[in-house]
Amino acid sequence: MKRLSLRGLKKPRPDPADEQISPMRRLFHRSPLSARERRIKHASAAFLAPSIAGTLLFFGMPFVVVIYYALVDNPISHNFVFLNNFIALLNNTAFRLAAKNTAMFSVVAVPLAVVLSLLLAMLLDSRIPLASQFRTFFLSPMMVPVASVVLIFQVIFHFNGALNALLARFGLAPIDWLKSEYNRYVVMILFLWKNLGYNMILFMAALSNIPAEILEVSTIEGCGALRKFFAIKLRYLSSTILFVAILSLINSFKVFREVYLLTGDYPYDGLYLLQHFMNNTFKSLDYQRLSAAAILMALVMIIIIGVLFLIESYYGRDVEG
Amino acid sequence: MRTPSPHRLRKNLTRAILFVIAAVFAIIFLLPTILTISNSFMTATEITANYGKIFQNVSGGSKKFISETVNLKFIPDRVSFSQYATVLIKSPAYLLKFWNSVILVVPIVIFQVLVASFAAYGFARYKGRLREIIFFSYIILMLMPYQVTLVPNYLVSKWLHILDTRWAIILTGIFSPLSVFILTKYMRRIPVSYVEAAKLDGANEWQIFTKLFFPLSGGVLYSVAILVFIDYWNMVEQPIVLLSDSELHPLSVFLSKINSGEVGLAFAVATIYMIPTLLMFLHGEEHLVEGITYSGGIKG
Numbered sequence: 001m002k003r004l005s006l007r008g009l010k011k012p013r014p015d016p017a018d019e020q021i022s023p024m025r026r027l028f029h030r031s032p033l034s035a036r037e038r039r040i041k042h043a044s045a046a047f048l049a050p051s052i053a054g055t056l057l058f059f060g061m062p063f064v065v066v067i068y069y070a071l072v073d074n075p076i077s078h079n080f081v082f083l084n085n086f087i088a089l090l091n092n093t094a095f096r097l098a099a100k101n102t103a104m105f106s107v108v109a110v111p112l113a114v115v116l117s118l119l120l121a122m123l124l125d126s127r128i129p130l131a132s133q134f135r136t137f138f139l140s141p142m143m144v145p146v147a148s149v150v151l152i153f154q155v156i157f158h159f160n161g162a163l164n165a166l167l168a169r170f171g172l173a174p175i176d177w178l179k180s181e182y183n184r185y186v187v188m189i190l191f192l193w194k195n196l197g198y199n200m201i202l203f204m205a206a207l208s209n210i211p212a213e214i215l216e217v218s219t220i221e222g223c224g225a226l227r228k229f230f231a232i233k234l235r236y237l238s239s240t241i242l243f244v245a246i247l248s249l250i251n252s253f254k255v256f257r258e259v260y261l262l263t264g265d266y267p268y269d270g271l272y273l274l275q276h277f278m279n280n281t282f283k284s285l286d287y288q289r290l291s292a293a294a295i296l297m298a299l300v301m302i303i304i305i306g307v308l309f310l311i312e313s314y315y316g317r318d319v320e321g
Numbered sequence: 322m323r324t325p326s327p328h329r330l331r332k333n334l335t336r337a338i339l340f341v342i343a344a345v346f347a348i349i350f351l352l353p354t355i356l357t358i359s360n361s362f363m364t365a366t367e368i369t370a371n372y373g374k375i376f377q378n379v380s381g382g383s384k385k386f387i388s389e390t391v392n393l394k395f396i397p398d399r400v401s402f403s404q405y406a407t408v409l410i411k412s413p414a415y416l417l418k419f420w421n422s423v424i425l426v427v428p429i430v431i432f433q434v435l436v437a438s439f440a441a442y443g444f445a446r447y448k449g450r451l452r453e454i455i456f457f458s459y460i461i462l463m464l465m466p467y468q469v470t471l472v473p474n475y476l477v478s479k480w481l482h483i484l485d486t487r488w489a490i491i492l493t494g495i496f497s498p499l500s501v502f503i504l505t506k507y508m509r510r511i512p513v514s515y516v517e518a519a520k521l522d523g524a525n526e527w528q529i530f531t532k533l534f535f536p537l538s539g540g541v542l543y544s545v546a547i548l549v550f551i552d553y554w555n556m557v558e559q560p561i562v563l564l565s566d567s568e569l570h571p572l573s574v575f576l577s578k579i580n581s582g583e584v585g586l587a588f589a590v591a592t593i594y595m596i597p598t599l600l601m602f603l604h605g606e607e608h609l610v611e612g613i614t615y616s617g618g619i620k621g
Contacts, residue, residue, distance in 0.1 A: 037447075040446060040447050040526075041447045041449060043446075043525075043526040044442065044443045044446035044447045044526060045443060045447075046443075046526075047439040047440065047442045047443035047446070047526075047530065048439070048440050048443030048444070048452075048455075050436050050439055050440070051436050051437065051439060051440035051443075051496065051501060052440070052455065054436065054492075054495060054496035055459070055462070055496050055498065057477065057496075058473070058474060058477050058492065058493050058496050059462055059470060059473055059474075059496070061473075061477070062472070062473030062474070062476045062477045063473045065473070065476055066472050066473055066476070120343075120346065123339055123342065123343050124343065126336065126339055127336070128336055128339050128340045128343055129340060130340075130343075131343075133347075134343050134344075134346075134347050136606060137347040137350055137351050138346070138347065138350050139602070139606070139609075140350060140351055140354045141350060141353070141354070142551055142598075142602075143354065143551070143595055143598040143599055143602055144353055144354055144357060144591070144595065145554075145555055145573060145576055145591050145594045145595060146555045146557060146573060146576075146577065147573065147576035147577040147587070147591065148353070148357045148576070148587065148588065148591035148594075148595075149353060150577065151357075151584070151587055151588075151591070152352075152353045152356050152357065153353075155356075155372055155393065156393070162393040165393075193349070193350065193353075196350075197350065201609075246464060249464075250464055250466065253466035253467070253468070254466075254467070256468075256558075257555075257557050257558065260557070261557070261577045274468065275466070275468050278468040278471070279468075282471070282472075282475075282562065287472075290472055291472060294468070294469045294471075294472050297465075297466060297468065297469050298465060298469050301461075301464055301465060301466070301469075302461060305461075305464060
């Protein structure tokens with residue numbers, strides 16, 4: 001029953017409004033509703049109510065307060081200082097270091113997470129034996145509790161850890177992986193190890209949704225594997241690439257969990273991330289700085305996501321994925 | 322005729338090479354899981370003998386490379402359940418923290434999926450301008466790093482006087498937007514014709530939801546539940562910020578604090594902690610993949 005219904009669901013249901021009116025127009029275009037449509041609208045709005053109420057209470061309203069906090073001088077006197085908190089924040093050396101480190105980490109980690117997981121997906125897609133077992137293995141990092149991940153990474157990368165023991169066997173000098181420049185690479189490995197499996201599944205799903213006929217025709221026409229990849233597959237994958245990129249961006253912020261447990265409140269300079277800054281500001285109860293930083297982070301995220309959307313709609317413009 | 326063509330041969334060779342690459346990656350990916358489980362069956366003395374060097378001079382901070390390093394071992398000298406005995410019988414603190422995790426995470430998973438499935442039905446059933454804008458703000462909220470939503474969460478918990486109680490984590494967890502997003506994406510693919518048929522049979526909105534949309538989304542609901550469960554089962558930031566009383570902390574937070582003292586126990590506790598996730602995984606991996614499949618692509 002389930003299989004059957006799923007096959008029927010493969011294609012999104014065609015919406016007659018989609019065909020003529022552009023998304024932008026649709027957003028500002030209001031056609032009169034029939035009585036039936038209005039009934040559906042009101043009846044289904046009731047289903048939205050609990051979620052919207054909770055979201056407004058726990059996220060929406062307090063965020064308005066956060067904006068307010070960012071614009072006043074302190075919670076007691078409430079004098080409006082407009083952008084002063086933001087200027088002070090941008091001049092704060094700890095914030096600048098944290099922002100730089102976080103940006104540098106994400107700029108490298110996100111593309112790596114996208115490309116490597118796509119390669120893994122194509123690897124498992126190439127009809128090798130045991131592919132479904134491999135898929136489970138690649139997903140296994142999702143299960144391991146954060147604390148034991150940290151424990152094992154310590155055992156491997158500690159100054160007296162397993163990796164240095166291995167290096168010593170080959171006569172190489174030991175490296176203090178966790179307390180030097182190298183800790184960036186350790187965290188990068190940790191991030192990739194944790195996230196590649198899930199990203200890979202997203203890509204496997206997208207790869208299996210590419211119409212087989214197009215690939216067959218291209219083979220008959222004498223299209224090489226590389227050409228096939230860049231001219232056809234990449235087009236169909238574009239919306240998944242966007243999704244994986246955004247997901248990886250979110251997860252690159254989440255890596256703080258492990259960094260925090262590995263290195264504590266004040267790690268080596270190279271790993272002092274925005275989340276450390278937020279945490280430490282939180283402890284000192286500096287609401288103004290905290291609110292300004294939260295808003296700045298939110299703005300940057302919105303801009304990055306907007307840009308990614310634009311890129312995707314440009315590349316995927318002539319395929320309906 | 323019988324000998325394989327050179328083309329065929331090359332194809333098989335490529336596949337063999339790809340298989341080896343996949344196998345190497347798989348081993349690297351499995352390594353920490355295997356290490357955690359196998360080390361949980363070692364005795365405390367064996368663990369100390371293997372890893373003690375790391376955790377002894379943690380406080381000293383000496384950068385001296387001592388010639389004895391850790392001894393990474395996969396197979397215990399003698400399979401022992403002494404760690405498990407300690408965790409399960411001698412020190413009830415761990416079980417208490419495990420219970421803390423359960424009573425935080427189970428309500429979050431159940432109510433988040435429930436509230437989200439209602440909302441997803443609302444988003445899927447009718448597409449209007451206002452609803453599109455609301456849905457888009459859910460996406461934006463979903464994409465915010467935890468450190469951004471932490472400030473609002475903290476403030477509202479303080480106003481409602483639920484700070485430092487479990488409600489602070491449970492209530493904010495229930496309204497996390499990820500499951501709304503995935504479920505909406507899925508429910509929007511349920512054909513209108515099904516709804517029309519149900520209407521002809523005299524079904525009202527509530528019946529369409531409970532008899533049609535909810536059962537049809539079974540697999541995706543399960544996959545969302547697994548994702549939410551994994552996320553909250555491993556939470557660290559939320560309890561640290563919202564719960565100052567460490568008695569109430571879940572095992573995921575507590576586990577990170579026993580690293581230095583009782584390394585041996587940590588592996589056994591971690592293994593026990595992995596069991597619920599493992600069971601959900603083994604039981605629902607197909608659903609997980611299915612759920613992910615339909616959430617691919619962020620638009621719409």
